[in-house]
Amino acid sequence: MAENTTPVLHCPKCKVVLPPEVFNTPELTSCPFCSAGMHASVFPAFCKGIGKGQSGDLLLDNENASCFYHSSKKAATTCENCGRFLCSLCDVVLQNRHLCPGCIEKGKGKGKLKNINKGQFLYDDMALALAILPLLFWPSTIITALITIYVAIRYWKTPLSVLPRTKIRFVFAILIASLEIIGWSSFFIMISR
Amino acid sequence: MRHKQKEYTRLPGRGTASLGVVSRHRYTLWLGKDHILAVSNQYFSEAYKRFYFSDIQTITVQKTAAGKVSNIILGAISFLLLVLLYIGTTRNWDIAANITSGFFLGMFFLCLLINWARSATCICYLKTAVQTERLYSLHRLRNAMKTVRRLKEIIEANQGVFSPEHLEAVSGVTDRFFSAPANQPGKAKPGIVHIYKGGAHKWLLITLLVDFCHSGMKFFVQNIFMYFASIAILIGLITTIIVSLVKQYRSNMTGWIKKLPWIIIGYMFISYVLTNIQGMILAIQNPETSRNTWTHINMISTLDPMEHPFMAAILLFSMIGSGILGLSGLVLLNRYRKSLKTAPPPA
Numbered sequence: 001m002a003e004n005t006t007p008v009l010h011c012p013k014c015k016v017v018l019p020p021e022v023f024n025t026p027e028l029t030s031c032p033f034c035s036a037g038m039h040a041s042v043f044p045a046f047c048k049g050i051g052k053g054q055s056g057d058l059l060l061d062n063e064n065a066s067c068f069y070h071s072s073k074k075a076a077t078t079c080e081n082c083g084r085f086l087c088s089l090c091d092v093v094l095q096n097r098h099l100c101p102g103c104i105e106k107g108k109g110k111g112k113l114k115n116i117n118k119g120q121f122l123y124d125d126m127a128l129a130l131a132i133l134p135l136l137f138w139p140s141t142i143i144t145a146l147i148t149i150y151v152a153i154r155y156w157k158t159p160l161s162v163l164p165r166t167k168i169r170f171v172f173a174i175l176i177a178s179l180e181i182i183g184w185s186s187f188f189i190m191i192s193r
Numbered sequence: 194m195r196h197k198q199k200e201y202t203r204l205p206g207r208g209t210a211s212l213g214v215v216s217r218h219r220y221t222l223w224l225g226k227d228h229i230l231a232v233s234n235q236y237f238s239e240a241y242k243r244f245y246f247s248d249i250q251t252i253t254v255q256k257t258a259a260g261k262v263s264n265i266i267l268g269a270i271s272f273l274l275l276v277l278l279y280i281g282t283t284r285n286w287d288i289a290a291n292i293t294s295g296f297f298l299g300m301f302f303l304c305l306l307i308n309w310a311r312s313a314t315c316i317c318y319l320k321t322a323v324q325t326e327r328l329y330s331l332h333r334l335r336n337a338m339k340t341v342r343r344l345k346e347i348i349e350a351n352q353g354v355f356s357p358e359h360l361e362a363v364s365g366v367t368d369r370f371f372s373a374p375a376n377q378p379g380k381a382k383p384g385i386v387h388i389y390k391g392g393a394h395k396w397l398l399i400t401l402l403v404d405f406c407h408s409g410m411k412f413f414v415q416n417i418f419m420y421f422a423s424i425a426i427l428i429g430l431i432t433t434i435i436v437s438l439v440k441q442y443r444s445n446m447t448g449w450i451k452k453l454p455w456i457i458i459g460y461m462f463i464s465y466v467l468t469n470i471q472g473m474i475l476a477i478q479n480p481e482t483s484r485n486t487w488t489h490i491n492m493i494s495t496l497d498p499m500e501h502p503f504m505a506a507i508l509l510f511s512m513i514g515s516g517i518l519g520l521s522g523l524v525l526l527n528r529y530r531k532s533l534k535t536a537p538p539p540a
Contacts, residue, residue: 115243119240
């Protein structure tokens, strides 16, 4: 069991455990085994290991409130979002707030909890690609231009990314698609005449 | 006026990694209030990985030879093109051939300068209690060290400085692990059947160097015996490659020396394609000799490379390719053998 939490740092190249002498050197140093140039920044968390999780105390009498999710466990706190009683097992601390698993799931779905967002679909990139790439096979722009404008308007208000990002791609996509539509309209007017 | 504060600041470095043939990821690193955000973009989506300052245990940077190898390859190609340009101008080759050589020489030389200016390459890993993640965006040493120094300050402000007390706690454990047989290079690991010292690889690399000499001699000696010698070298290369691949399979061999036979196969394939193109061009130019295989071989083996730019280019390519692969392979093999010798005896 002890080996699982033992703090060791391996050389990225030869995978040999590195001695403490190579930790936090000011410049590049070499691995004592493979002589590969390397730099290892080590922090106090290196010696901490994985914190032990709490299972929650059993509810022995009827005087104490029970957990909303586990009726046999004693409530330790309340969810700061919905107010449900939570045992130590169900209490999730996120962004300095005590939340229940249900609220986290809801927040994740609605995109309210930014810090557990694992990814984002970039609709603005898609709209721009839809506007530009079909130009290589230009007859298809008759359809893709309309789709581009639909995508740009439909997802205009959707959060784009957790990173700094403007709506400039949407604007360009709409502009290019509009030009494509104007081009097609002119073509059809000329034919009809 | 409402002032929106920036949530993330971009850290230096940008990297790409190909996963499979089509899939390509672009990586960047961002600094948040209490965490580092590693972002990977693929087509129209981005994925995030957060590393909280309080959880980061280590950040390791390992210098790699990839940048140096790229410089050598780009330099060799530039040299080849420079030689071609020189031969072309002194022997009054077609102006189009000289312009093409000059254009590609400029392109490759520019790539060489850019690669050289971007500093050495490296691999960077970030370790927490539950994971070790490679930071693909930090693949240039200068950027990586700059970022690591900046992150070190921030993480130390959050966690404190790794003190001698921490070091003592780790020392005991590290000493114990240092002598553990599973952590020693050259020692059999699960899935490894045998210890291989690289004998077949040595013969493969020697054959490559023989090919280097043979290609060089072709500039001065043109006869049928040189043609048969090239066939013998080809058979030798194929045989030694097969033996090397068999020998290294499930052996303790790791790293670039293990990848070398595959790189040589790639190089041989390119040479094969180029030689075939040359054969086709000559067959079209001399239809009367191409009807009989023997006369065609005789004609090819007596051609002077100085009079045929494409042939000269192929021979220079063979010389540079075989020379670089052969010499660098011998250096790698020597290092590998040394690492086997210096590995401490099993506990």
